[in-house]
Amino acid sequence: MIALRTSNRHGPVPPAPARPGQPAPADGGGSAPQAHRHAFGSIEILCVLLILVAVLHRQISELVADARLQTWLTVFVSVLVQAVPFLVFGVVLSAVIAVFVPRSFWARALPRRPALAVPVAGVAGVVLPGCECGSVPIAGSLIRRGVTPAAALAFLLAAPAINPIVLTATAVAFPRNPEMVAARAGASLAVALLMGWLWLRLGRVEWIRLPHRAHLDRLPKWEAFWVACRHDVVHAGGFLVLGAMAAATINVAVPQTWLNDLAARPVLSVLALATLAVLLSICSEADAFVAASLSQFSLTARLAFLVVGPMVDLKLISMQTGIFGRDFAARFAPATFGLAVLTAAVVGMVIW
Numbered sequence: 495m496i497a498l499r500t501s502n503r504h505g506p507v508p509p510a511p512a513r514p515g516q517p518a519p520a521d522g523g524g525s526a527p528q529a530h531r532h533a534f535g536s537i538e539i540l541c542v543l544l545i546l547v548a549v550l551h552r553q554i555s556e557l558v559a560d561a562r563l564q565t566w567l568t569v570f571v572s573v574l575v576q577a578v579p580f581l582v583f584g585v586v587l588s589a590v591i592a593v594f595v596p597r598s599f600w601a602r603a604l605p606r607r608p609a610l611a612v613p614v615a616g617v618a619g620v621v622l623p624g625c626e627c628g629s630v631p632i633a634g635s636l637i638r639r640g641v642t643p644a645a646a647l648a649f650l651l652a653a654p655a656i657n658p659i660v661l662t663a664t665a666v667a668f669p670r671n672p673e674m675v676a677a678r679a680g681a682s683l684a685v686a687l688l689m690g691w692l693w694l695r696l697g698r699v700e701w702i703r704l705p706h707r708a709h710l711d712r713l714p715k716w717e718a719f720w721v722a723c724r725h726d727v728v729h730a731g732g733f734l735v736l737g738a739m740a741a742a743t744i745n746v747a748v749p750q751t752w753l754n755d756l757a758a759r760p761v762l763s764v765l766a767l768a769t770l771a772v773l774l775s776i777c778s779e780a781d782a783f784v785a786a787s788l789s790q791f792s793l794t795a796r797l798a799f800l801v802v803g804p805m806v807d808l809k810l811i812s813m814q815t816g817i818f819g820r821d822f823a824a825r826f827a828p829a830t831f832g833l834a835v836l837t838a839a840v841v842g843m844v845i846w
Contacts, residue, residue, distance in 0.1 A: 562746050570742035573775055573809065574735070583628045588635035589722035593715055600641050608642045612690035615645035616683060619653030627777070629653045630810065634704060634817040635722075643702055648690030651830065654778040654804035655682035664800065667782035671793060673845055674800075681801045681841040685834045692829065703819035740808040744773040757790040764842075767795045768835045771803035778804035794842025801838040806831045 604611040619629075633650035637643050654660065656679045668674040713721065748770075756766040767788065776784055781803045785796040806827050815823040 566742045566746050569745045570738050573738040573742065573777075578627075585628070585631050585723055585727055587628065588631040589719050591632065591635040591639060593718045593722060595639065600636070600639055604641065604645060608644050608694055609691065611642055611645040612648045612694070613687055615641070616648040616652040616686045616690065619649055619656055619686070620658070627809070627813070630813045630817050637702065638704060643697065643699065644690040644693040647693055647826070648686045650686075651689055651805050652683055652686035655679070655686075655801070660778050660782075660804070663779055664782040667786040674793065674797065677797050677841050677845050678800045681797065681834075681837050682804070684841075685801065685805065685830070685837050688833055688837070689826075689830055692833075701819070701821045701825060703821065704817070736809075736812045738775070738809060740775075740812070744808070748773065754790060757788075757795075760792065760795075763791050763795040764798045764835065764839055767791055767799040768802040768831070768838070771799045772807045772831065774803075775807040775809045776803060792842075793846050794839060797842045798835055798838040802831060802834045805834055 604614055629650050632653075633646045636646040636649065661675050661679055664678055665672060665675045752766075756762050767785075771781070774784070781800060785799045788796060788799070791799075811823055811827050814826065818826075
């Protein structure tokens with residue numbers, strides 16, 4: 495159960511202390527840090543391997559006789575292909591925020607009162623055409639730059655669900671049910687704001703442990719930009735791969751007959767599609783078309799699928815663990831899931 499202690503919960507979150515052997519961040523004075531060597535290391539090797547898998551996955555599938563393994567590989571590559579462009583967008587924007595945007599900007603852009611900063615940050619998600627893979631590193635960078643965690647978390651949840659690309663895709667996927675667009679936008683924004691305010695009430699700053707990274711302020715701007723990009727690729731990209739592997743495994747392991755049995759039960763169908771959204775880990779720009787194809791389920795159940803998916807799924811949980819820490823992910827993901835299911839069910843009952 496979430497503790498009710500609320501001390502020091504509104505302020506910026508300090509990064510986790512450096513591990514033994516890592517240099518401590520500089521805080522003024524002293525000699526400038528040494529230039530980073532851009533050697534061809536594990537990050538580049540991982541990128542090359544992922545590119546080869548994405549390009550040659552059909553040839554690899556032909557070499558695999560088992561149809562289940564072929565399906566696993568197809569789903570794994572599909573998740574990565576959907577997510578990587580938006581992850582790159584998020585990592586680049588995160589580095590821009592960390593290096594080029596001064597801390598004083600956020601003091602001017604957001605209201606001083608955290609309770610008012612939450613809705614402003616949530617609505618700001620409308621202007622960023624990205625998915626959940628990009629919003630995680632952006633939210634981490636916002637917290638590093640002094641934005642109150644509640645506002646950054648509201649943005650984290652709202653941006654993948656209410657941006658114009660996602661809402662347009664939803665309208666195209668549900669041409670006979672245009673109210674689905676308003677239902678998705680309203681329910682998603684409500685969950686984002688409620689979770690932000692819930693953090694103000696119950697959250698604790700020590701639950702967020704941003705990983706240590708090199709101090710950027712004393713580096714040349716473009717070198718600092720590159721260091722920030724590499725750091726976020728390590729912590730977000732690696733966990734994205736793990737999430738894609740888990741999603742592919744679930745796709746192969748869950749029998750399709752279970753879905754047909756659950757569709758006939760209204761309450762269980764909502765929970766089933768919400769859980770399915772977590773397991774499938776589909777990018778928010780594409781999930782509306784998957785939801786539309788699940789025609790055996792009610793519109794309320796499919797709304798739950800659309801609200802939960804961009805906020806809680808396997809790859810998001812993995813990425814949040816890498817960016818914010820295990821303590822945060824273990825509390826934030828279940829609370830968001832429960833609130834998203836409840837909100838979608840209420841909105842669905844009101845509209846349909």
